[in-house]
Amino acid sequence: MMQAEIAVLRFGLGAKPGDLAAAAADPRAWLKTQIKGAVPLAVDTPLAPSDQIFEGWLAAREQRQRMKAAAAPATDAQLGNAIREAYQPHYRAQVLARAQSAALTTRPFAERLVHFWSNHFAVSADKGVVFGLAGTLENEAIRPHVGGRFVDLLTAVEQHPAMIAFLDNQYSVGKDSMAARLASRRFGPDLNAANRQFGINENLAREILELHTLGVNGGYSQADVTSFAQVITGWSIGGGKGRLAGGEPGRFYFRDNLHQPGPKVVLGKTYTEQGIRQGEAVLADLSRRPETARFIATKLVRHFIADDPPPAAVDRVARVFLKSGGDLPQVYAALIESPEAWDTAARKFKTPEDFVFSTLRALNVSPAQPEEVVRTFDLLGQRQYTPGSPAGWPDTSKSWDGSDALMHRVLWASRVGAKYENGIEPSDLAASCLGAYARPETLTALRRATTSGQAVALLLMSPEFQRR
Amino acid sequence: MQRPLRVNTGRRRFLMGAGALAASATIPNVLFAHTATTARLVVVILRGALDGLAAVPPHGDPDYARLHRELAIAPPGAADGALALNGTFGLHPSLSYLHERFAAGELIVFNAVASPYRDRSHFDGQNVLENGLAKPIGSADGWLNRALAALPIGSGRAADRAVAISQNVPLILRGEAAVISKSPQFTADVDEDLLARLADLYSKDDWFSARLSEATQTEKMVDETGDAAAKQSARAGYPDRVAAVAHMAANLMRSDGGPQIAVIEAGGWDTHANQGGAKGILSARLGGLDRALKSLADELGPLWPQTAVLVVTEFGRTAAVNGTRGTDHGTGGCAFLVGGAVRGGQVIADWPGLSRTALIENRDLRPTLDLRSVFKAVLDEHMHVDANALAKRVFPDSSGARPLQGLIRA
Numbered sequence: 001m002m003q004a005e006i007a008v009l010r011f012g013l014g015a016k017p018g019d020l021a022a023a024a025a026d027p028r029a030w031l032k033t034q035i036k037g038a039v040p041l042a043v044d045t046p047l048a049p050s051d052q053i054f055e056g057w058l059a060a061r062e063q064r065q066r067m068k069a070a071a072a073p074a075t076d077a078q079l080g081n082a083i084r085e086a087y088q089p090h091y092r093a094q095v096l097a098r099a100q101s102a103a104l105t106t107r108p109f110a111e112r113l114v115h116f117w118s119n120h121f122a123v124s125a126d127k128g129v130v131f132g133l134a135g136t137l138e139n140e141a142i143r144p145h146v147g148g149r150f151v152d153l154l155t156a157v158e159q160h161p162a163m164i165a166f167l168d169n170q171y172s173v174g175k176d177s178m179a180a181r182l183a184s185r186r187f188g189p190d191l192n193a194a195n196r197q198f199g200i201n202e203n204l205a206r207e208i209l210e211l212h213t214l215g216v217n218g219g220y221s222q223a224d225v226t227s228f229a230q231v232i233t234g235w236s237i238g239g240g241k242g243r244l245a246g247g248e249p250g251r252f253y254f255r256d257n258l259h260q261p262g263p264k265v266v267l268g269k270t271y272t273e274q275g276i277r278q279g280e281a282v283l284a285d286l287s288r289r290p291e292t293a294r295f296i297a298t299k300l301v302r303h304f305i306a307d308d309p310p311p312a313a314v315d316r317v318a319r320v321f322l323k324s325g326g327d328l329p330q331v332y333a334a335l336i337e338s339p340e341a342w343d344t345a346a347r348k349f350k351t352p353e354d355f356v357f358s359t360l361r362a363l364n365v366s367p368a369q370p371e372e373v374v375r376t377f378d379l380l381g382q383r384q385y386t387p388g389s390p391a392g393w394p395d396t397s398k399s400w401d402g403s404d405a406l407m408h409r410v411l412w413a414s415r416v417g418a419k420y421e422n423g424i425e426p427s428d429l430a431a432s433c434l435g436a437y438a439r440p441e442t443l444t445a446l447r448r449a450t451t452s453g454q455a456v457a458l459l460l461m462s463p464e465f466q467r468r
Numbered sequence: 469m470q471r472p473l474r475v476n477t478g479r480r481r482f483l484m485g486a487g488a489l490a491a492s493a494t495i496p497n498v499l500f501a502h503t504a505t506t507a508r509l510v511v512v513i514l515r516g517a518l519d520g521l522a523a524v525p526p527h528g529d530p531d532y533a534r535l536h537r538e539l540a541i542a543p544p545g546a547a548d549g550a551l552a553l554n555g556t557f558g559l560h561p562s563l564s565y566l567h568e569r570f571a572a573g574e575l576i577v578f579n580a581v582a583s584p585y586r587d588r589s590h591f592d593g594q595n596v597l598e599n600g601l602a603k604p605i606g607s608a609d610g611w612l613n614r615a616l617a618a619l620p621i622g623s624g625r626a627a628d629r630a631v632a633i634s635q636n637v638p639l640i641l642r643g644e645a646a647v648i649s650k651s652p653q654f655t656a657d658v659d660e661d662l663l664a665r666l667a668d669l670y671s672k673d674d675w676f677s678a679r680l681s682e683a684t685q686t687e688k689m690v691d692e693t694g695d696a697a698a699k700q701s702a703r704a705g706y707p708d709r710v711a712a713v714a715h716m717a718a719n720l721m722r723s724d725g726g727p728q729i730a731v732i733e734a735g736g737w738d739t740h741a742n743q744g745g746a747k748g749i750l751s752a753r754l755g756g757l758d759r760a761l762k763s764l765a766d767e768l769g770p771l772w773p774q775t776a777v778l779v780v781t782e783f784g785r786t787a788a789v790n791g792t793r794g795t796d797h798g799t800g801g802c803a804f805l806v807g808g809a810v811r812g813g814q815v816i817a818d819w820p821g822l823s824r825t826a827l828i829e830n831r832d833l834r835p836t837l838d839l840r841s842v843f844k845a846v847l848d849e850h851m852h853v854d855a856n857a858l859a860k861r862v863f864p865d866s867s868g869a870r871p872l873q874g875l876i877r878a
Binding site for chain 2: 167168171172173198199200201202203206210216222225381388389391398399400401402403404405406407408410411414441442445448449450454457458461462463466
């Protein structure tokens with residue numbers, strides 16, 4: 001009986017009416033049927049692709065430069081608006097589609113995995129250039145590969161313009177690249193305005209090692225970071241100017257003229273591949289390292305089981321990751337087969353995202369207005385796609401359980417409840433969204449509530465709804 | 469249980485309204501502790517690694533301009549030059565308020581400092597900055613929380629003594645001692661009857677119960693503090709988020725029985741690309757920080773003479789400019805201690821220089837002072853934390869980092 005609740009509430013995104021019944025016959029099978037293949041958005045809202053959005057950004061930036069150079073220069077506010085206006089509709093459309101998909105999907109476990117990977121490979125929309133692109137990384141690089149191989153997921157992410165732009169790799173230049181040598185011939189070896197801009201930026205290389213694959217204790221050195229940064233010089237975005245000219249605007253583009261030529265050593269292995277193949281070879285090797293397997297397994301187990309990941313579960317998932325060569329459906333199956341995952345005690349305190357999405361499903365509603373979704377996440381302290389750092393949002397209770405945060409949840413729950421003054425039977429709602437998890441005292445509180453709106457707020461704020 | 473439904477009756481008056489009767493069974497009706505010391509401490513964490521060579525430019529160092537190139541701040545007197553501190557160091561021109569405090573003898577500037585952390589991960593670096601250990605893992609609580617337990621106080625709830633100005637509590641304040649959190653976001657009224665019923669619903673769940681109780685206490689504090697104008701400005705919003713945060717910190721600390729300690733966080737310092745020099749991205753951030761510190765001081769008003777504000781970041785950045793007109797993750801950086809209680813007007817920097825051999829791995833400023841020596845000095849001289857607890861519990865394994873002397877006015 002409790003197994004269906006665990007499958008739907010802990011692995012999924014919370015129960016819509018009917019979900020618990022659907023999972024009851026075979027909860028594990030209910031999960032496993034969800035995890036193969038691509039995971040498209042569950043709504044068919046047309047969203048603009050990243051290249052088109054980025055072209056809009058390039059145009060806005062040019063307009064901004066013209067405004068700056070104009071006889072009557074624009075104010076800072078006007079300048080800021082130029083870019084904001086190009087990006088904001090896309091951000092809002094992506095955030096709305098994400099919430100609708102979470103509310104409506106019939107593959108909620110797969111959808112949670114999309115969110116998991118999106119947070120693992122985090123970009124943050126509070127960086128100007130990323131604002132309108134953040135959701136495209138999730139939709140274009142993650143959704144197609146969530147049910148595939150880790151190496152394909154990794155490569156798609158690191159070659160997505162949102163990631164390249166977030167971690168500044170488009171301007172990273174090898175010292176002996178064609179572009180640098182050309183400038184050196186033209187301007188001489190002295191430091192001057194023209195050639196001082198040639199050098200690497202190690203941001204993307206470091207975060208791939210630290211956050212995307214090996215983990216911070218994964219045994220790499222500063223020399224590996226620097227060398228790997230040389231390897232991926234030239235991984236850029238099409239459609240710039242000057243030495244960044246060329247390539248299809250807004251698409252990932254390998255700029256041979258910026259690439260540092262020659263063999264390079266990363267983690268003790270010499271890579272002799274040419275051009276873009278060199279970086280791809282490093283990514284392929286990183287995806288097969290035991291440190292990567294363990295790092296990903298630890299994060300998955302922390303997300304699905306407990307803040308302090310049980311070592312036996314981590315070992316099991318890591319072993320399957322390594323043995324299968326990072327075949328993600330097999331990795332997820334290992335997680336599902338972990339007995340620790342089926343402990344009836346709910347140990348994870350929901351993040352604001354979990355809380356909102358499970359509320360939408362419990363109430364069987366899908367948001368219609370982007371403003372509503374954006375404001376909700378602002379209020380609850382998890383503005384969508386803005387973890388602020390490439391480490392993503394924290395995945396432990398301690399990061400979300402402040403008293404002020406709880407008060408914000410109460411406030412939101414009471415506003416949601418206020419929409420349900422009529423036409424809802426609280427005990428039916430509790431049964432459909434919590435099943436056997438509903439405690440007797442919660443059911444009593446719902447019966448005694450003065451209005452059905454208050455009952456909804458109490459249900460949403462009950463300890464059993466706040467945990468998974 | 470039948471009570472009339474009261475929606476938004478008065479602004480957050482639930483503890484004084486009818487709901488308080490029901491709530492009192494589960495929410496301990498605690499009187500605010502009277503603290504034995506009047507000292508106030510604010511810790512400002514700059515997340516993302518502030519470039520110390522931009523904030524506190526060593527314009528007198530012969531290698532500075534060569535390495536920091538277009539990001540370097542010119543010497544004092546030059547156009548857009550640094551604000552003068554001494555023959556070697558200045559302040560970034562955006563830090564004009566801090567410079568005033570230096571002249572007034574209320575600011576100590578540290579350079580070439582770092583936590584014991586020597587790698588270059590933001591996240592581990594911040595862990596070490598906050599957990600007070602030499603390693604990023606090994607402690608789920610923060611040094612400031614451990615210090616709370618060792619503050620000189622007869623009785624009272626620790627929860628009233630420290631506040632995180634955010635929805636959630638950052639690592640530095642996490643731990644056994646209960647602390648409150650309060651974000652500067654405008655929170656509208658919550659129905660007091662709903663809160664009373666939640667208190668009942670949480671009565672068998674200590675975890676939820678404790679948080680709801682803390683939240684209601686904090687709301688009460690916010691309600692009792694400040695004038696209407698201050699509340700109005702909190703709602704109106706600030707140009708910089710950090711200024712709104714500083715405002716909330718000052719507001720709470722000023723309230724009767726309000727917290728002695730506040731933690732503020734500000735992000736956006738990870739300037740890998742287009743960092744700018746006297747003008748630009750980093751300059752704007754520093755200006756925002758400077759204004760926030762001014763608003764904190766102004767709004768603390770009569771409390772300022774007994775206040776110390778510690779401004780720290782996880783590590784510094786590379787001495788040389790990278791390929792994208794920014795700086796990458798480094799090691800040694802800067803810190804500030806400012807406040808009416810601070811024996812200011814000093815620059816504390818055992819400067820190793822920026823020559824090729826002085827730099828770590830020919831890239832990072834070599835730290836010559838452990839930040840824990842500063843933390844310990846502030847907790848000792850200013851907060852009067854028990855010396856034994858300081859050495860053993862608050863900063864275990866820190867015997868090499870002896871507390872500095874003379875940072876606080878006698």
